[in-house]
């Protein structure tokens with residue numbers, strides 16, 4: 001496959017290696033210094049584009065891929081307020097997009113089990129749930145897109161919760177702010193060099209249940225993104241990682 005890489009930072013560089021190891025060719029490599037090459041004409045040369053850029057540039061990148069009718073895999077987070085508009089545009093341009101807040105296989109297994117666990121915990125309302133996420137200090141958005149997906153998975157399945165609230169932990173370990181009964185607390189911590197750790201905690205007076213995913217490095221995200229590019233090649237429509245992984249125990 002021919003792949004256009006949008007973003008050549010920490011993720012873009014690992015994706016390049018994994019994609020070439022899997023026999024793909026990188027035909028376009030765009031970062032903020034090579035924007036002159038970022039044209040519809042060049043995008044048309046790729047079977048799929050993979051975007052790991054910034055919340056500020058991703059919407060323009062998606063739009064350009066739609067215009068070129070080049071399927072796009074979006075790993076960039078921090079733009080989900082615009083999801084419905086992007087979905088409409090995807091249909092309007094008869095194009096293809098797959099996005100995921102987290103492309104790692106392990107996290108997608110985690111998302112699925114998190115939903116099953118939340119449904120089970122309806123029977124035990126004396127447990128209070130919260131989500132904790134830890135990332136490197138350079139991360140631009142908070143909470144992480146992954147933590148939002150986890151919280152939404154809880155809200156869809158745990159009757160007592162209908163929204164989430166995010167609080168950032170201060171250097172002294174304190175979190176400042178109020179959490180209402182119907183809210184899932186997402187607590188964010190920023191610690192240098194942590195690729196991404198997410199924990200769901202059900203706490204009661206007698207015990208706690210902790211369900212945790214720890215990324216050891218960024219390769220898992222990159223592999224999932226390349227697999228998504230392979231999956232979306234030749235497809236039309238608006239997809240999430242759920243469509244690609246298609247977990248179902250029934």
Ligand SMILES: NC(=O)c1ccc[n+]([C@@H]2O[C@H](COP(=O)([O-])OP(=O)(O)OC[C@H]3O[C@@H](n4cnc5c(N)ncnc54)[C@H](O)[C@@H]3O)[C@@H](O)[C@H]2O)c1
Nearest residue numbers: 007008009010011031032053057075076077101102103221
């Ligand atoms: N979905 C996932 O699995 C997953 C995993 C890791 C990171 N992420 C997300 O991916 C994004 C990138 O992460 P990173 O760690 O590689 O960041 P990074 O800062 O290392 O790289 C960002 C890259 O985007 C480039 N860029 C900036 N403006 C651009 C523009 N207008 N057009 C094209 N390129 C532009 C920069 O030059 C840089 O190369 C972040 O939003 C992060 O949260 C998602």
